[in-house]
Amino acid sequence: MYILTADEIRAVETDCFKYYSTEAELMLKAGTACAESIIEKYGDSLVNSSVAVLCGNGKNAGDGFVIASLLYAYGANAKIVLCDKEPEIAEPLKYYNEAVMSGVPVEFFNNSVLSADYIVDCIFGIGFHGEARSPFDKVFETVANSSATVISVDTPSGTNATDGSACKNAVKADFTVAISTLKFCHVLPPSNALCGEIKVVNIGIPDDCYNDDYATAIMxxxxxxxxxxxxxxxxxxxxxxxxxxxxxxxxxxxxxxxxxxxxxxxxxxxxxxxxxxxxxxxxxxxxxxxxxxxxxxxxxxxxxxxxxxxxxxxxxxxxxxxxxxxxxxxxxxxxxxxxxxxxxxxxxxxxxxxxxxxxxxxxxxxxxxxxxxxxxxxxxxxxxxxxxxxxxxxxxxxxxxxxxxxxxxxxxxxxxxxxxxxxxxxxxxxxxxxxxxxxxxxxxxxxxxxxxxxxxxxxxxxxxxxxxxxxxxxxxxxxxxxxxxxxxxxxxxxxxxxxx
Ligand SMILES: NC(=O)C1=CN([C@@H]2O[C@H](COP(=O)(O)OP(=O)(O)OC[C@H]3O[C@@H](n4cnc5c(N)ncnc54)[C@H](OP(=O)(O)O)[C@@H]3O)[C@@H](O)[C@H]2O)[C@@H](O)CC1
Ligand SMILES: [K+]
Known part of the structure; x- marks a missing residue:
C-alpha cells in the first residue's frame, strides 16, 4: 500500500483522467466507495439517524454530495451542510444538483450540526494547507465541540496530506475513509492521531498511473x-x-x-x-x-x-x-x-x-x-x-x-x-x-x-x-x-x- 503526498496523488489522478476516466466518473466512484464503507461500518444504526454531511468549496465536497445522496437513499436523515457557499467547480456542482433533485435537504452551516448523530467531514481533502480561514475556523471549532461520530472522507479536514501537520481544531475523526491510497497525514504526527480507524478504498485507478518509488505502508x-x-x-x-x-x-x-x-x-x-x-x-x-x-x-x-x-x-x-x-x-x-x-x-x-x-x-x-x-x-x-x-x-x-x-x-x-x-x-x-x-x-x-x-x-x-x-x-x-x-x-x- 502506497503512501503519497498531495502532489503525488494529483499526478496519479491526472494520468488517470488522461487515459481512463473523467473527473466526474472518478468522483462518483470515490463518493460511492466512501458511502459503502460507511454503511458497512455503521449499518442499521444509520437508518433514521441524523447525518450532517459537511461540505467545503473543493472536490472533497464533491465526494460529500455523492455520499449524502447514497446515505439518504439508505434511510438516514442525511443533509448537506454547506460550510461556506454553493459549489462552483463543475463536478461537485453536478453531484450537488443531483442530490438536491433526489430530495436531500441542504442548509448553510449553523449550530444544528452539534445535535447530529454522525458528521461526515467533506470540508477539505488533500487541498488543505495552513490555518483554517474564515468561515472554516468557526466550522472546525463547532465540530470539535460536537459529540457526533465523525467520519472523515479522504483526510481529516485541517490536516496537511503531505507533511502531516494539523491546524487549530482540525477535525478529529472516529473513522477515515482514505481514497485510493494512504497519504502522509494518515501516518505522520500529529495528524495520524486524528484519523481514528483508517480504511483505504480502491476507486479503480489503474496501476500504471502509479510509479513505484513511493513510500509504502508495510502490510x-x-x-x-x-x-x-x-x-x-x-x-x-x-x-x-x-x-x-x-x-x-x-x-x-x-x-x-x-x-x-x-x-x-x-x-x-x-x-x-x-x-x-x-x-x-x-x-x-x-x-x-x-x-x-x-x-x-x-x-x-x-x-x-x-x-x-x-x-x-x-x-x-x-x-x-x-x-x-x-x-x-x-x-x-x-x-x-x-x-x-x-x-x-x-x-x-x-x-x-x-x-x-x-x-x-x-x-x-x-x-x-x-x-x-x-x-x-x-x-x-x-x-x-x-x-x-x-x-x-x-x-x-x-x-x-x-x-x-x-x-x-x-x-x-x-x-x-x-x-x-x-x-x-x-x-x-x-x-x-x-x-x-x-x-x-x-x-x-x-x-x-x-x-x-x-x-x-x-x-x-x-x-x-x-x-x-x-x-x-x-x-x-x-x-x-x-x-x-x-x-x-x-x-x-x-x-x-x-x-x-
Ligand atoms: N481530482 C479528482 O477528480 C478527485 C478528487 N477527489 C477528492 O477531491 C479532493 C481534493 O480536492 P481539492 O483539490 O479540490 O481539495 P479540497 O481539499 O477539497 O479543497 C480545496 C479548496 O480548499 C481551499 N483551502 C485550502 N486550504 C484552506 C484553508 N486553510 N482555509 C480555507 N480554504 C482553504 C482551497 O483554496 P486555496 O487556498 O488553495 O486557494 C480550495 O478552494 C480529494 O481529497 C478527494 O476527496 C476524489 O473525488 C477523486 C476524484
Ligand atoms: K475530509
Whole structure:
C-alpha cells in the first residue's frame, strides 16, 4: 500500500483522467466507495439517524454530495451542510444538483450540526494547507465541540496530506475513509492521531498511473513473504545464533526482554553476555539462553570484558547491542569495538545508540549491516535536532541519516518509519499501549532473531516492527491498553508467529 503526498496523488489522478476516466466518473466512484464503507461500518444504526454531511468549496465536497445522496437513499436523515457557499467547480456542482433533485435537504452551516448523530467531514481533502480561514475556523471549532461520530472522507479536514501537520481544531475523526491510497497525514504526527480507524478504498485507478518509488505502508501479507518456513532438517545451529549484549545491574530486565523476544520469534540459540551482577537476576527470570557473566564496572560492562565479548562475537550470526546497557566510557569503548570488529549484522538500540552520539562517524567505517532503532529522543541526539523537529520531519530525518551513514533506521513511535536511505516503509500496526519501557528491547530482540535466522536485515526490520506492533495490538485487545506489560506482548508473540 502506497503512501503519497498531495502532489503525488494529483499526478496519479491526472494520468488517470488522461487515459481512463473523467473527473466526474472518478468522483462518483470515490463518493460511492466512501458511502459503502460507511454503511458497512455503521449499518442499521444509520437508518433514521441524523447525518450532517459537511461540505467545503473543493472536490472533497464533491465526494460529500455523492455520499449524502447514497446515505439518504439508505434511510438516514442525511443533509448537506454547506460550510461556506454553493459549489462552483463543475463536478461537485453536478453531484450537488443531483442530490438536491433526489430530495436531500441542504442548509448553510449553523449550530444544528452539534445535535447530529454522525458528521461526515467533506470540508477539505488533500487541498488543505495552513490555518483554517474564515468561515472554516468557526466550522472546525463547532465540530470539535460536537459529540457526533465523525467520519472523515479522504483526510481529516485541517490536516496537511503531505507533511502531516494539523491546524487549530482540525477535525478529529472516529473513522477515515482514505481514497485510493494512504497519504502522509494518515501516518505522520500529529495528524495520524486524528484519523481514528483508517480504511483505504480502491476507486479503480489503474496501476500504471502509479510509479513505484513511493513510500509504502508495510502490510501483514507483505511480511509473510519475508519469513521463510523452517527447514524440515533444521537444528538449533541452523536457526541462528543471536548474541545479546544487553542489560546491566540497574536494567537487567532489558536483557530478559530482548532474549525472550528473540526466542519467541524463532532463533535457534541465544547467548546473553551480561555484567556479572545482573546475572543472578536475569537467570532467575529466563533460563533458555546461554549466559556469559563478564567483568563489570559500576554494574555495567567493563572494558576488561572485551576479550570475552570478542570470543562471543565469533559464535554469533547476529548481535543486538545496547538495550539496558548504560552509558559509560567502558560501554562506549565496547560499542565501538563491536561495530568495528563485527563480521555479522548488528542491531544497535537504546544505550548502544547513546554510546555513539559523540562519535557518530564510526558508522561510516562499519563493514556489516547495522540497524539502528532510535526513539525520537535518541534520533534527536543523533542528528542534533529537537524532538519536535524530528517528529515533524520523521521521514526525511530517518532517510537522510540512513543514507549519510549507510545504515538501516527504524525510527520508532506511532507508525514507525523504516528506511535504508533510498526507500521508505511505514508500519501500521501497534497502539499507544506500547509507549512504555521495555517495548524497544522487545523489538530489538525480534529483529535480531530474524537477522540471526538469515533474513536480510532490511526485511527483518520491516517484519520485526509489524509483528512487534501486532503483539501489542493482541495484548491490548485481550487485556486493555493501559493494563498490559511487555510480557503480555511477549506471551502473544509465540502464538502470533503461527501466522508467519
Ligand atoms: N481530482 C479528482 O477528480 C478527485 C478528487 N477527489 C477528492 O477531491 C479532493 C481534493 O480536492 P481539492 O483539490 O479540490 O481539495 P479540497 O481539499 O477539497 O479543497 C480545496 C479548496 O480548499 C481551499 N483551502 C485550502 N486550504 C484552506 C484553508 N486553510 N482555509 C480555507 N480554504 C482553504 C482551497 O483554496 P486555496 O487556498 O488553495 O486557494 C480550495 O478552494 C480529494 O481529497 C478527494 O476527496 C476524489 O473525488 C477523486 C476524484
Ligand atoms: K475530509
Amino acid at each position: 501483514i501479507d507483505d511480511i509473510k513473504k519475508l519469513i521463510p518456513p523452517l527447514e524440515y532438517n533444521s537444528n538449533k545451529g541452523s536457526n541462528g545464533h543471536l548474541l545479546c549484549l544487553c542489560g546491566s545491574y540497574k536494567m537487567p530486565g532489558a536483557g530478559v526482554i530482548c532474549c525472550e523476544s528473540a526466542i519467541r520469534s524463532g532463533v535457534g540459540l541465544v547467548k546473553l553476555t551480561v555484567p556479572k551482577s545482573a546475572y543472578p537476576i536475569v537467570a532467575s527470570h529466563l533460563v533458555q539462553p546461554i549466559f556469559n557473566p563478564v567483568e563489570e564496572s559500576n554494574g555495567m560492562y567493563s572494558e576488561k570484558a572485551i576479550d570475552e565479548i570478542s570470543n562471543d562475537m565469533q559464535w554469533a550470526s547476529a548481535i543486538v547491542l545496547g538495550c539496558g546497557m548504560g552509558v559509560s566510557d567502558d560501554t562506549r569503548k565496547i560499542t565501538e569495538f563491536v561495530l568495528k570488529n563485527s563480521k555479522v549484522p548488528v542491531i544497535l538500540d537504546a544505550d548502544g545508540i547513546n554510546c555513539i552520539t559523540l562519535s557518530i562517524d564510526i558508522l561510516k567505517d562499519v563493514k556489516v549491516p547495522v540497524v539502528l532503532t532510535p526513539h525520537p529522543g535518541e534520533m534527536s541526539r543523533l542528528v542534533s535536532k529537537s524532538v519536535e523537529e524530528v517528529q515533524s520531519n520523521r521521514v526525511e530525518v530517518a532517510k537522510d541519516f540512513a543514507k549519510k551513514y549507510g545504515v538501516l533506521i527504524a525510527l520508532k513511535g506511532a507508525n514507525t518509519v523504516v528506511t535504508d536511505g533510498e526507500t521508505v516503509f511505514v508500519n501500521m500496526s501497534g497502539n499507544p499501549a506500547m509507549a512504555m519501557g521495555g517495548t524497544g528491547d522487545m523489538l530489538s530482540g525480534i529483529i535480531g532473531s530474524f537477522v540471526a535466522q538469515g533474513i536480510n536485515p532490511y526485511d527483518a526490520t520491516k517484519a520485526g516492527v509489524v509483528i512487534h506492533g501486532l503483539s501489542g495490538d493482541n495484548a491490548s485487545k485481550a487485556i486493555s491498553q493501559r493494563g498490559i506489560t511487555v510480557f503480555d506482548m511477549i506471551d502473544r508473540l509465540g502464538a502470533l508467529m503461527s501466522e508467519f
